[in-house]
Ligand SMILES: [Zn+2]
């Protein structure tokens with residue numbers, strides 16, 4: 008599948024639906040300390056509905072290794088003004104949340120939206136540090152903005168790659184973008200376990216009692232943490248072999264893309280219990296992508 012154009016018949020409804028907006032507002036009221044982060048998420052989802060992402064030219068490589076995500080080695084041409092608009096909207100939201108700036112270097116801002124986009128798509132910590140240093144901005148701030156900057160393109164790439172996800176994908180990381188899954192869904196009445204990527208929203212099946220991070224299958228090495236107030240809708244799966252953990256949600260239907268980061272946030276209290284018990288998630292991406300993103304007017 009070297010080159011897939013979007014199919015207009017299959018064009019999805021809006022990413023930032025009315026339901027999504029309402030849920031973001033509700034969460035923002037319930038947890039005001041997360042309002043700045045939720046504001047950035049809303050901007051990213053809103054930007055994802057722009058036409059400029061639909062017309063991006065995404066060429067997946069035909070010479071990937073079998074365990075490489077679909078975006079490995081991809082060439083992407085994207086409308087630079089769409090990228091610049093997304094970047095500007097995110098920076099405006101981040102600035103509004105941070106209040107008036109006092110540091111002198113901040114006025115410059117990282118002026119290269121395409122570099123921010125690329126760093127976010129690749130989860131490239133060195134690149135975000137470099138961009139932060141150049142602009143006199145905190146590295147964590149730039150990493151967050153670059154992540155949200157990448158969301159519209161990642162969602163678009165995953166939509167086009169949906170039918171190309173290899174059957175029986177074995178790796179724990181996302182078959183589209185190489186990120187670790189945000190959560191596992193135990194989906195439907197049969198509780199089929201589907202891992203979901205919080206970056207591109209791709210989903211891929213994986214058996215129960217099969218550790219995402221190290222592949223452990225011995226049930227004696229795996230445990231579960233459930234909320235004290237009971238309820239089976241959310242739990243944390245833990246692995247004694249690698250010390251990793253994964254949040255698992257019981258769902259009837261696939262979680263829509265906008266709800267994945269929200270569920271991730273809502274289940275934070277339970278997640279902290281896993282962290283208190285010494286479990287952790289890998290600090291580095293599952294796969295470090297190599298992907299070429301250029302303005303669409305520069306390619307022949
Ligand atoms: Zn992904």
Ligand SMILES: [Zn+2]
Nearest residue numbers: 218221246249
């Ligand atoms: Zn493990």
